[in-house]
Amino acid sequence: MAERDPIVEAIRRSDRIVEDFAALTACGGRLVGSESEKAASGLLEARLTSIPGAIVSTHEFAYRRWTNFAYDLARLSPEPSTGLRCHPLVGSDGTDGIEGEAVDLGRGTEEDFERAAGQVRGNFALVRHEYPFSRNTIHRRVKYRLALDRGATGFIVANPMPEAGLVTGGAGQDSELNIPAVGVDRATAREIAGSRIRLTVDNRRDDDTGRNLIAEIPGRSQEWVVLCAHYDGHDLADSALDNATGVVAALEILRCLAPLSGELPRGLRAILFTAEETGLLGSRLYADGLDDAERRAIAAVVNLDTLGGSADFTCLTSGFAALDEFVSAVSAECGLSLATWRPLMRNSDHFNFARHGIPALRLIAGFDDPDAGARYLLTEADTADRVSAEELRRGAVVAAELVWAALTASAGFPGGG
Numbered sequence: 009m010a011e012r013d014p015i016v017e018a019i020r021r022s023d024r025i026v027e028d029f030a031a032l033t034a035c036g037g038r039l040v041g042s043e044s045e046k047a048a049s050g051l052l053e054a055r056l057t058s059i060p061g062a063i064v065s066t067h068e069f070a071y072r073r074w075t076n077f078a079y080d081l082a083r084l085s086p087e088p089s090t091g092l093r094c095h096p097l098v099g100s101d102g103t104d105g106i107e108g109e110a111v112d113l114g115r116g117t118e119e120d121f122e123r124a125a126g127q128v129r130g131n132f133a134l135v136r137h138e139y140p141f142s143r144n145t146i147h148r149r150v151k152y153r154l155a156l157d158r159g160a161t162g163f164i165v166a167n168p169m170p171e172a173g174l175v176t177g178g179a180g181q182d183s184e185l186n187i188p189a190v191g192v193d194r195a196t197a198r199e200i201a202g203s204r205i206r207l208t209v210d211n212r213r214d215d216d217t218g219r220n221l222i223a224e225i226p227g228r229s230q231e232w233v234v235l236c237a238h239y240d241g242h243d244l245a246d247s248a249l250d251n252a253t254g255v256v257a258a259l260e261i262l263r264c265l266a267p268l269s270g271e272l273p274r275g276l277r278a279i280l281f282t283a284e285e286t287g288l289l290g291s292r293l294y295a296d297g298l299d300d301a302e303r304r305a306i307a308a309v310v311n312l313d314t315l316g317g318s319a320d321f322t323c324l325t326s327g328f329a330a331l332d333e334f335v336s337a338v339s340a341e342c343g344l345s346l347a348t349w350r351p352l353m354r355n356s357d358h359f360n361f362a363r364h365g366i367p368a369l370r371l372i373a374g375f376d377d378p379d380a381g382a383r384y385l386l387t388e389a390d391t392a393d394r395v396s397a398e399e400l401r402r403g404a405v406v407a408a409e410l411v412w413a414a415l416t417a418s419a420g421f422p423g424g425g
């Protein structure tokens with residue numbers, strides 16, 4: 009269609025995307041419930057309401073906010089050492105002080121835990137953080153679960169990259185029983201491995217309200233394409249790659265398509281989710297709250313999560329063969345080299361739509377490439393200065409091509425209707 013080219017061209021040259029990225033990352037890391045996340049929510053809502061033709065609403069939900077107030081990690085023996093660097097993992101338990109050996113389990117596979125059988129109980133399980141987006145990543149929550157099951161009293165995840173400082177992440181959202189858990193940098197891991205340590209963590213939970221932001225551009229039919237990205241993050245750095253890159257792309261695509269309100273075959277519903285980093289909660293409550301007719305009216309979901317750090321893009325197609333076909337067709341038509349990965353992956357908000365049978369994909373840069381910028385996710389190195397204007401625009405252009413194709417595809421493809 010004739011309108012596509014000017015839209016892609018506008019995104020390719022967009023300065024607004026760069027300004028949005030600077031403003032969003034200036035809010036800070038955006039841990040759900042923090043002042044930083046609330047500032048980001050206000051900023052993004054103002055951006056959405058300033059788009060002529062966009063119908064803006066919010067989806068609010070009650071949840072338990074997690075906040076850390078204080079922490080302290082010390083080595084007791086062989087040589088005492090205090091004030092070691094660490095960062096409490098979101099959702100983990102607090103403690104007035106627990107002592108034990110930091111049992112080094114290497115990567116922290118099931119075999120690693122098996123080998124150390126007998127040592128873990130009553131001690132700290134020390135495992136390694138790993139590149140989160142490869143075909144055989146063992147997720148932190150799996151290692152945390154192994155530690156819980158083996159009777160560990162604490163869980164420590166170490167960042168193996170010396171230049172990337174501390175590491176964080178979620179721990180404990182899926183279990184009632186929790187243990188204290190922290191991330192450490194590589195030097196600290198070396199200092200505590202095999203030593204007796206003491207950890208104190210003051211974490212609290214309070215009632216709060218989360219806000220998913222929604223903006224709609226109606227189409228000619230009742231069908232919708234959902235374009236989503238999570239704006240929450242972690243509090244170690246700027247949550248720049250993960251996921252300011254996705255949010256600013258979604259905003260710019262929405263702006264460019266808004267003048268076509270009522271003209272395209274399908275409507276565009278942009279959703280900026282929060283509480284993604286805490287067990288995909290925001291999108292879970294949103295998708296669970298739709299009725300059957302509303303779910304059927306969603307033809308496809310394009311979830312943008314981590315669009316910088318690599319020029320290689322992959323669509324995680326959540327088990328939908330029709331999405332693989334769709335992506336291959338867009339890739340060929342638009343001269344993109346998009347890869348696909350079929351298995352359903354629970355690593356971002358697309359999962360909660362796919363779970364309900366809605367064709368949902370995640371677009372990601374650097375999948376299965378441990379050298380991609382995405383290796384800095386969840387670390388102190390996920391900072392705004394590592395993402396260039398060119399990368400922001402490149403990711404948004406790829407996303408725009410997918411969204412345009414989904415908005416204009418024939419009825420019933422890739423799904424919905």
Ligand SMILES: [Zn+2]
Pocket residue numbers: 238250251284313314356
């Ligand atoms: Zn993310």
